[in-house]
Amino acid sequence: MSGFTVRSLLDDPAVKTRSLVPGVGEDRRISWAHVSELPDPWRWIGADALVMTTGLAVPEDAADQAAYYEGMHRAGIAAVTIGAQMSAPPLAESAFAHAAKIGFPVLETAYEVPYIVLATAVAEAAERERTQRIRLTERMYGALRAHADADGVTPLLAELGEILGGEVSLAGRDExxxxxxxxxDRVLTGHAGDEPDAAADPGSGSGSGSGSGSGSARRSFQTPLLTLGRPTLRFTFDGPAAPEPSLLQHAAGIVTSALSVQQAARHSEWMYGSILLANLIDGTVPLEFASEHLAARGIVAPLVMCVTASVVGGGTLEAAQLALATANVPSLMTIKDGQLVLLVGSSPDLALPLRAIAGRSGTVGVSAPFGGLGGVHGALSQAEIALAQAGDGAGVTHFGSAGAGSLFLPREPGQLRAIAGQVLGPLQVYERRRGTPLVHTLRVFLEENRSWVRAAERLFIHRQTLVARIARIEAVTGRDLNSMEDAAECWLAIRAAIAAGELDSGPGVGSGS
Structure with a gap:
């Protein structure tokens, strides 16, 4: 939808009008026409108007003529047309040169053409544009209805681009x-066809450009959307013409509505997922039930738990929702003790959103990958340990990485094996003789914070069996797991065995053997 421009007027044979500065400002939009014989029409006539004069108000002096054109140009007046062989003084070439320099069209209409002919041509064009604008607006809102159930806004953006005759796309936050x-707003894209001197408003040529625009020109416009993340909506058009700003504003409102509806749906899903994850952490939901819901959301093993620093006032929750949704990474997230806790599938796609979340929270602690949901509690402990040991502003820190090592253990493998052997050696000897997995039982029991119920569930054994195993562990090691000191020694021994590579780094998957 190019609109009625100076070029449109010149191409109409009925108005018998020519340009006295050929090729200048011919893409400037004309919305209405008005006769004026005042020396300063810009005080009374607004933007996009065609000023029609018999020449009575045109100054005689060349410098004054240039100022006459300059005043109308500054007011955004589209063009001035002067009646031929009427009351105008001789028109100075130097004034024409100034008009060409600033990009202001100076036209001449044949003596025999009444100005009502020009005014009618402009009015009829405006009515056609209004009708076309209504039709395009109806089509855009029809596209919103047609894509109401679409997964994402990509199909809607494609159809809006087709309706508007260009490309419509979403970008990141408008900074x-x-x-x-x-x-x-008009923006430059870096495209070779960009016109840096073109109009700031789409659908208008009333800028400082001196040309009519080439067929290869490329115009881009953008606006921030008032929705989560404040994304940028960008419009790109090939050629000098672009739809009116009102149509682009309608398109922006439509995309905002679509995004808001989808974000509301995601918020509802987040609320349900938050409750589900909170129940998983508390141990109040059956694992089989939770596994089915995770699979339905596309969250599949291997899994990781992530914990951020404080979410208070930092926009961390919103940043996490936006980052994960943008990367199409399904997740569960909840707030626990003032921190954001995430349960997500471990995949390469997770790296980028985690960096974005860390950019808000300062640090994200990530557990080692684990299998079934029985490992949630141990993985949460790992993520919290990674977060605590990394410190503020450390970015994304994985459990077991160099930056998240134990404060109390050496790094030399031989020393680590020696520490592990002091506690775990007797258990390993017992295992080789009897076949009972006591080391694994001890690890799971400590990872579950000595919870009999959760540890038994992870190990897939009866609680009484677990009680018997722990009693055997205490007897073999000579330590009382009800004692914080003895439990801490056992835990450091487990960590030393992991660091030395004698145990897997991820939480152990239960075994009833």
Missing amino acids: RAGAEPGRI
């Missing part, structure tokens, strides 16, 4: 100073 939702 431009002064950018406001609802205001359509």
